[in-house]
Amino acid sequence: xxxxxxxxxxxxxxxxxxxxxxxxxxxxxxxxxxxxxxxxxxxxxxxxxxxxxxxxxxxxxxxxxxxxxxxxxxxxxxxxxxxxxxxxxxxxxxxxxxxxxxxxxxxxxxxxxxxxxxxxxxxxxxxxxxxxxxxxxxxxxxxxxxxxxxxxxxxxxxxxxxxxxxxxxxxxxxxxxxxxxxxxxxxxxxxxxxxxxxxxxxxxxxxxxxxxxxxxxxxxxxxxxxxxxxxxxxxxxxxxxxxxxxxxxxxxxxxxxxxxxxxxxxxxxxxxxxxxxxxxxxxxxxxxxxxxxxxxxxxxxxxxxxxxxxxxxxxxxxxxxxxxxxxxxxxxxxxxxxxxxxxxxxxxxxxxxxxxxxxxxxxxxxxxxxxxxxxxxxxxxxxxxxxxxxxxxxxxxxxxxxxxxxxxxxxxxxxxxxxxxxxxxxxxxxxxxxxxxxxxxxxxxxxxxxxxxxxxxxxxxxxxxxxxxxxxxxxxxxxxxxxxxxxxxxxxxxxxxxxxxxxxxxxxxxxxxxxxxxxxxxxxxxxxxxxxxxxxxxxxxxxxxxxxxxxxxxxxxxxxxxxxxxxxxxxxxxxxxxx
Amino acid sequence: xxxxxxxxxxxxxxxxxxxxxxxxxxxxxxxxxxxxxxxxxxxxxxxxxxxxxxxxxxxxxxxxxxxxxxxxxxxxxxxxxxxxxxxxxxxxxxxxxxxxxxxxxxx
Amino acid sequence: xxxxxxxxxxxxxxxxxxxxxxxxxxxxxxxxxxxxxxxxxxxxxxxxxxxxxxxxxxxxxxxxxxxxxxxxxxxxxxxxxxxxxxxxxxxxxxxxxxxxxxxxxxxxxxxxxxxxxxxxxxxxxxxxxxxxxxxxxxxxxxxxxxxxxxxxxxxxx
Numbered sequence: 001x002x003x004x005x006x007x008x009x010x011x012x013x014x015x016x017x018x019x020x021x022x023x024x025x026x027x028x029x030x031x032x033x034x035x036x037x038x039x040x041x042x043x044x045x046x047x048x049x050x051x052x053x054x055x056x057x058x059x060x061x062x063x064x065x066x067x068x069x070x071x072x073x074x075x076x077x078x079x080x081x082x083x084x085x086x087x088x089x090x091x092x093x094x095x096x097x098x099x100x101x102x103x104x105x106x107x108x109x110x111x112x113x114x115x116x117x118x119x120x121x122x123x124x125x126x127x128x129x130x131x132x133x134x135x136x137x138x139x140x141x142x143x144x145x146x147x148x149x150x151x152x153x154x155x156x157x158x159x160x161x162x163x164x165x166x167x168x169x170x171x172x173x174x175x176x177x178x179x180x181x182x183x184x185x186x187x188x189x190x191x192x193x194x195x196x197x198x199x200x201x202x203x204x205x206x207x208x209x210x211x212x213x214x215x216x217x218x219x220x221x222x223x224x225x226x227x228x229x230x231x232x233x234x235x236x237x238x239x240x241x242x243x244x245x246x247x248x249x250x251x252x253x254x255x256x257x258x259x260x261x262x263x264x265x266x267x268x269x270x271x272x273x274x275x276x277x278x279x280x281x282x283x284x285x286x287x288x289x290x291x292x293x294x295x296x297x298x299x300x301x302x303x304x305x306x307x308x309x310x311x312x313x314x315x316x317x318x319x320x321x322x323x324x325x326x327x328x329x330x331x332x333x334x335x336x337x338x339x340x341x342x343x344x345x346x347x348x349x350x351x352x353x354x355x356x357x358x359x360x361x362x363x364x365x366x367x368x369x370x371x372x373x374x375x376x377x378x379x380x381x382x383x384x385x386x387x388x389x390x391x392x393x394x395x396x397x398x399x400x401x402x403x404x405x406x407x408x409x410x411x412x413x414x415x416x417x418x419x420x421x422x423x424x425x426x427x428x429x430x431x432x433x434x435x436x437x438x439x440x441x442x443x444x445x446x447x448x449x450x451x452x453x454x455x456x457x458x459x460x461x462x463x464x465x466x467x468x469x470x471x472x473x474x475x476x477x478x479x480x481x482x483x484x485x486x487x488x489x490x491x492x493x494x495x496x497x498x499x500x501x502x503x504x505x506x507x508x509x510x511x512x513x514x515x516x517x518x519x520x521x522x523x524x525x526x527x528x529x530x531x532x533x534x535x536x537x538x539x540x541x542x543x544x545x546x547x548x549x550x551x552x553x554x555x556x557x558x559x560x561x562x563x564x565x566x567x568x569x570x571x572x573x574x575x576x577x578x579x
Numbered sequence: 580x581x582x583x584x585x586x587x588x589x590x591x592x593x594x595x596x597x598x599x600x601x602x603x604x605x606x607x608x609x610x611x612x613x614x615x616x617x618x619x620x621x622x623x624x625x626x627x628x629x630x631x632x633x634x635x636x637x638x639x640x641x642x643x644x645x646x647x648x649x650x651x652x653x654x655x656x657x658x659x660x661x662x663x664x665x666x667x668x669x670x671x672x673x674x675x676x677x678x679x680x681x682x683x684x685x686x
Numbered sequence: 687x688x689x690x691x692x693x694x695x696x697x698x699x700x701x702x703x704x705x706x707x708x709x710x711x712x713x714x715x716x717x718x719x720x721x722x723x724x725x726x727x728x729x730x731x732x733x734x735x736x737x738x739x740x741x742x743x744x745x746x747x748x749x750x751x752x753x754x755x756x757x758x759x760x761x762x763x764x765x766x767x768x769x770x771x772x773x774x775x776x777x778x779x780x781x782x783x784x785x786x787x788x789x790x791x792x793x794x795x796x797x798x799x800x801x802x803x804x805x806x807x808x809x810x811x812x813x814x815x816x817x818x819x820x821x822x823x824x825x826x827x828x829x830x831x832x833x834x835x836x837x838x839x840x841x842x843x
Contacts, residue, residue: 366806367806367809369802369805369806373802397748398747398749398780399747399749399812400813401780402748402779402780403809405743406743406747409739409743413739414798446780446782
């Protein structure tokens with residue numbers, strides 16, 4: 001039995017058999033082999049090459065001259081590759097030197113070759129990388145037989161273990177069978193975390209080398225509350241966790257019972273609880289959990305995992321579906337926050353060296369007005385269906401806001417000309433997620449209808465810590481005095497300018513921070529749907545006076561550790577069952 | 580430019596060629612190159628600024644990923660080195676891998 | 687899209703001399719008419735359209751720059767004219783500061799892409815402090831032309 005500690009990113013307990021996946025949906029069996037097995041593995045490699053070559057020869061012969069003989073040509077080239085001795089030698093050398101499985105060696109060697117292609121500017125050559133991937137797949141098929149796992153076709157309950165999880169893989173998850181997630185890398189706001197929370201399954205990330213230790217089929221326990229993964233637990237541990245799991249579910253049910261109750265403090269102050277979503281079908285989860293609207297609708301997913309840009313109609317339909325669930329309650333749609341990701345980086349002539357500080361988000365949109373206008377048109381058209389608001393991400397200065405609003409105005413003119421209806425008085429607000437925006441919030445407040453504080457990015461940029469980097473993840477903390485000071489500044493400026501303010505980062509989903517946020521002046525929180533009941537419970541258990549007292553104390557403290565400990569203690573007193 | 584030196588027992592020939600076909604040294608031309616090189620017994624290597632490839636290995640040749648205009652050094656050592664260099668130069672610069680040149684080719 | 691393709695240098699007004707916002711806009715439109723880019727009889731209508739838009743939503747982007755724009759059937763191609771004011775003009779800009787450089791953009795009603803590209807280019811350069819500063823320093827149309835040509839040609843801009 002082995003216990004691994006990571007970062008808890010989605011609550012709950014799950015006990016079950018694990019399924020290990022690698023980045024291309026191939027279930028790569030355990031990477032390391034016993035050195036004594038190397039000869040067998042080398043033979044497997046040779047057999048795979050031989051069999052794949054055979055398969056290709058047959059395909060090539062069966063292929064006639066249609067298509068100008070191009071397909072035949074491609075097969076011929078692939079065949080030449082498979083017969084290339086230095087390629088095969090590279091693979092067997094790796095098996096020998098590193099004691100790894102044939103699959104792992106094939107995959108690693110071929111991908112390295114493919115990467116040499118993709119880095120070449122000439123698109124014709126860089127597209128040849130696809131050929132290499134094809135050869136890799138052919139070889140892997142020989143090695144794995146038909147054991148390739150298609151995550152959309154799971155037949156039994158599993159816990160997914162991976163180095164990291166991409167949006168493509170998680171998009172195919174069938175909640176009925178995926179019961180938990182564990183990954184080697186990642187942080188609180190990495191993709192796996194976000195998806196696990198939306199699906200309501202436990203997840204632990206940043207386990208570093210879990211994929212090295214565990215074998216496909218091993219029993220694992222995912223403790224998404226404490227951030228622990230136990231591999232091959234003994235009997236006693238299993239019983240203990242089963243008991244713990246039952247208690248936890250009991251708490252969940254208790255929390256579900258307050259779904260219909262309002263989020264009001266003991267001294268009668270009403271707090272609005274909204275949900276953060278990425279997909280239209282999460283909107284229903286928000287409602288189920290007692291949320292009153294959407295405080296952050298992340299629209300990037302409309303762009304990812306597809307070869308073409310979404311059309312205006314596709315945008316419109318996604319928004320319409322979400323709005324219909326909420327009817328008259330607010331839905332805040334954030335325009336695309338793309339840039340520091342594969343989508344835009346792969347479309348550039350030269351990838352940016354520092355994408356997170358580069359042409360992303362609203363800046364990207366202002367340099368790609370056709371795309372930006374398309375999204376704005378769809379949002380405006382959908383605005384007649386309910387209470388829609390537009391929100392711009394990563395605004396760092398007043399000019400950006402003005403430019404963006406000018407474009408909104410232009411779009412409105414276009415719609416007028418086409419006699420299409422929209423809400424002329426739609427609220428347009430911004431996310432405050434950089435130090436510059438926080439420090440100039442009073443100026444921005446003059447022309448923004450509302451602010452939403454994105455604590456994730458604000459913390460990241462203020463502390464200069466990459467929130468996805470597990471090497472420094474302990475430095476990332478929203479309880480840092482610098483971050484708190486900025487948040488308070490923004491809240492005060494919003495209050496003075498009399499504009500609405502909400503907090504939509506992870507901090508709003510964490511019980512320890514609620515009293516502080518309320519004490520600083522927040523009256524609207526937008527959080528991850530599964531946490532809505534628990535946060536509501538916290539709100540219903542405190543008075544605003546207590547919150548103010550706590551806030552005064554915290555703002556006088558100078559150390560993040562002191563603040564974190566203090567907040568945790570206070571939360572424990574309010575909601576003991578959660579700890 | 581062809582330089583031939585006779586060392587003790589082996590003939591070493593070297594030359595520099597320029598890729599002239601529009602789509603560069605992608606898979607199909609690389610394969611043709613390997614086919615031609617494989618007809619000769621001598622050792623043949625092809626180099627660019629970053630790496631050296633065995634002219635008879637499709638894997639190594641395609642890793643050169645040489646685009647239009649790239650210059651490569653070809654070195655042949657052993658029997659028929661001169662003929663090898665000659666045949667390869669012909670393939671690359673004269674026949675241009677039997678592929679179309681770029682539309683605005685000036686030479 | 688490059689500045690040279692749509693900025694009408696002959697229509698440059700190097701100093702607006704105490705004009706107010708509406709007068710400045712009128713002067714720019716007239717300058718475009720005088721340069722033959724728009725028919726003289728449309729000048730009045732275009733000016734009114736720009737002012738109307740400006741009243742609905744200020745195009746004062748802050749940092750002393752405004753980009754009033756309009757689409758009109760009388761425009762055959764996307765065009766821009768630039769005016770400067772040493773004293774500064776009140777454009778009801780977001781930062782409540784006066785505007786020193788006005789870039790008027792007039793586009794045809796049927797070339798949305800060109801219009802967008804021109805705006806993207808303007809946004810990109812007007813964001814830069816250096817560019818705004820040099821813009822303000824242009825006293826003659828030739829200096830403006832030099833500046834914009836350089837911005838077009840030099841990738842480091």
